[in-house]
Amino acid sequence: MKNSLPRRQLLGGGLAAAALLPMAAPRAEAAWPSRPIRFIVPYPPGGSTDVVGRLIGQALSEELGQPIVIENRGGATATIGSQAVAQAKPDGYTLLLSNIASHAIAATLFRSLPYDPVKDFTHIALLVNTPTILVVNPSFPARSLADIVRLSKERPGGLDMASSGSGSSNHLLLVRFAELTGAKLNHVPYRGGGPAMTDVIAxxxxxxxxxxxxxxxxxxxxxxxxxxxxxxxxxxxxxxxxTFREQGIDLINLPWYGLSGPAGLDAAIVKRLSEATRKILASAELRARLGEIGSIAGDMGPEEYTRLVREEMGRWAPVVRASGASAE
Structure with missing residues (x-):
């Protein structure tokens, strides 16, 4: 009969030998970005904000080497889509087209905003500035801002002036214009710039x-x-x-759009995104395409853009209060 080692001795020896084998290395996490990125545009498709978002998204996709999927989540003055990003996992795969409405005006407009525009986000870059323009029906007699002020005071009840909605940056421009000039204006809010423009044309x-x-x-x-x-x-x-200034009214209004993510975004991802956005916004091709729609490429990194958001919140707070606009 052959000699055999006791079972416990065999098991013990096996465990000891296993302990001498090199441990498997932990699985390395793929470098960011390794999969598609969701880019939330907090407005419906088809508008100027959506156009800006798609131009930026396409350029970023080419620069980062991953698809950037536009997700339109409009509603509640851009706060629905913004809240979704504030609550997202800070892994760099959910980004936001932050803007003046969602991150400056909303702070005062909403009695209970479901996020803090600064603390609940990682602000990465200012992308675009977009001037506002005051337009009239071709048959309306005003040819200048002075004409509008004069007519508003001469006509009983003042002048009606439309905007894309109560509390919008377009509305607040009119509020500030009236404050500076004494013009008697009656705000007529619409559910978007399209319907308002239709009625001005008519x-x-x-x-x-x-x-x-x-x-x-x-x-x-x-x-x-x-x-x-x-x-x-x-x-x-x-x-x-x-400009307004050329006509004697010290008023500048440049609605802006930026790139933001949830709070706590890894510093390496922020750096990569900041460098990528700065590169694409410096390209002649993208600047030309933005210029074709009347937008101006931005040039701010994380610290500057975060500071802008904070300053704009303070700048627009008294104007929002003066307008009387509010939202739940």
Missing amino acids: GTVPMMSDTLPSALPHLQAGSVRPIAVSGPERSALLPEVP
């Missing part, structure tokens, strides 16, 4: 403020007439249209 309302990208096709068609642009200088697309 003559139902004589004028409105709108973002330049939204108004541009109607200006080019001659359906409305421009009065003033809200940027610090004239638009290259409309060089004949003077």
Whole structure:
């Protein structure tokens, strides 16, 4: 009969030998980004914000080497989509087209905002500035801001002026305009810039403020007439249209869009995204495409953009309160 080792001795020896084998290395996490990135645009498809989001998304996708999937989540002054990003996992795979409405105006407009515009986000880059333009129906007699102020005081009840909605940056521009000039304006809010523009073209309302990208096709068609642009200088697309400042009113309004993620985003991801956005926004091709729709490429990194968000919250708070607009 052959000698055999006791079972316990065999097991013990096996365990000892196993202990001498090198341990399997932990599975390395793939470098970011290793899969598609969700880019939430907090407005419905088809508008100027959506166009900006898709231009940026396409350029970023090419730079990062991964698909960027646009997800339109509109509603509640851009706060629904913004809240979704604030609550997302901070892994770099959910990003937001943050903007003046969701991250500056909403802080005062909403009695109970479901997120903190600074603390609940990682702000990465300012992407785009978009001037606002004041337009009138072609039959309306005003040719300048001074004409609008004069007519508003001469006509009983003042002048009606439309916007894309109560508490929108377009509405607040009108509030500030009236504060600075004493113009008697009656705000007529619409559910979006499209319906408002339709009524201005029809003559139902004589004028409105709108973002330049939204108004541009109607200006080019001659359906409305421009009065003033809200940027610090004239638009290259409309060089004949003077600014508010040129007409004696110290008013600048540049609605902005930026790139943000949830709070706690890894510093390496923030750095990669910041470098990528700076690179694409410096490209002549993207700047030209943004310019074609009346937008201006931004140039701010994480610290500067975070500071801008904070400053804009303070800047617009008194104007929102003066407007009387509020949202639940």
